[in-house]
Amino acid sequence: MAMQQVAPRSMEGGAAPAPAPPGTDMTGICFRDQLWLNSYPLDRNLVFDYFALSPFYDWTCNNEQLRMRSIHPLDLSHLSKMTGTEYMLNEVMEPHLFVIRKQKRDGPEKVTPMLTYYVLDGSIYQAPQLCNVFAARIGRALYYISKAFTTAASKLEKIGYVDSENETPLESKVSKEAIDFKEVKRVDHILASLQRKLPPAPPPPPFPDGYIPPPTAEAEKGPETQQAGEPQQPSVDPILDQGPAKRMRF
Template sequence: MADDDDDTPTSEGGAQPEPAPPPPPPPPPMEFKNQQWLNENPLDKNSVFEYFALSPFYDSTCNNERLISDLLSDDPFDISQLSTRTGMEYVLDEARESINYFVIIKQMRDGPKEVTPMRTYVVLDGIIHQLAASQHCNLDSPPPPAGILDEISKALDSAASELEKRIGYVDTENGASSSGSNVTEETPEFEEINQPPATADPPPAAFQEPPSTTAEGEKDSEEEQSEPDIDQDPSKRIKL
């Protein structure tokens, strides 16, 4: 006896459509920065792991977390301890504290010397940038985004400017430094021409002083006074 209550749709009657798959999760952010932490803590090679652990890129199941929780080492990047384990880990590949530049690599360790890079993170001026592992470890891969290169260039220029203020400008081509050096400028040599000294022109006749007659008059009067008056001396008179 056929079951008339069976409502199961047949292939001919048209099957119900399958539900649409859920949308994919949004991609993780490519950058992260915590300004409050940066205002309260210095960023160096000893604190960069603590700062990186605040980002959404950090995986708390890493072996670095176990080193800290098990009190095996004070350094979460202690490679002597990480190399004895297998699993996912973070390593500090490069650190330049003078320009706040750090490179952290996420990798899977299968043995003491067997690792597979997974991701690369560049920390520059407190901003954590996420890159693909190949962008840092493979020279044939595409370069990092232009924005990161611009920030690295600005950081290097800032460090160079600070270096110039401290030690003075260094000429990389000539190897000369401007600080503490006396720079002598060569002055062109001019041939001196010997010329006779210039003589002053005589003043016009209208402004020339007339010859002085005072001295000659005084001399004549003195000669007249020196000659005796014969007529006044009675003893010298001629007797007739």
């Protein structure tokens, strides 16, 4: 950042020519007067005199009129009775931070904020507007996101290129592998020996009382030989279809 300094007032009867009113966008510059900081303390009473040396100061403001009348430039009892551009000390954290707000006064209680400045450890800056802060942050985020996608895409292209070079058809791998019948017989022998070592399977549980097994193939042929008038019992599960009345009593 450029360091700018305004020439002090002339002591030989009269004042130095006032500089042009500061522009709206002066966020790219910084003001610091080390000689003044070495000579005077930076507190709430003298910070405005230090701010008046910077190029951010508008010499046509109401505060300057109070200074010409030997009144403290931040005296609100006098500023509230005036109209026009003025500066107000908004926040103070002595001796490191002072926030000064430029505003337009249309009445005792009607003011419109314009710009904000802050004095940080003796250096004066113009605070950027909120829309400019959001635009800068979003632009920076988009830059890093785009850079991340570009890096990821380049790595994926390299991975795909290596895989395409080393890729071999699955069928060719299977065809190259010959079947070893000795190994197959060995596996069968191991499985048979394990099966012999296992205990025999337990017998199936008995059917419940009254259960009629489903008809087999021979039973299906039976109805053809049976007489037409002879009734047939339906193959039902007495436990499921006949309910608790057929259950055994102990």
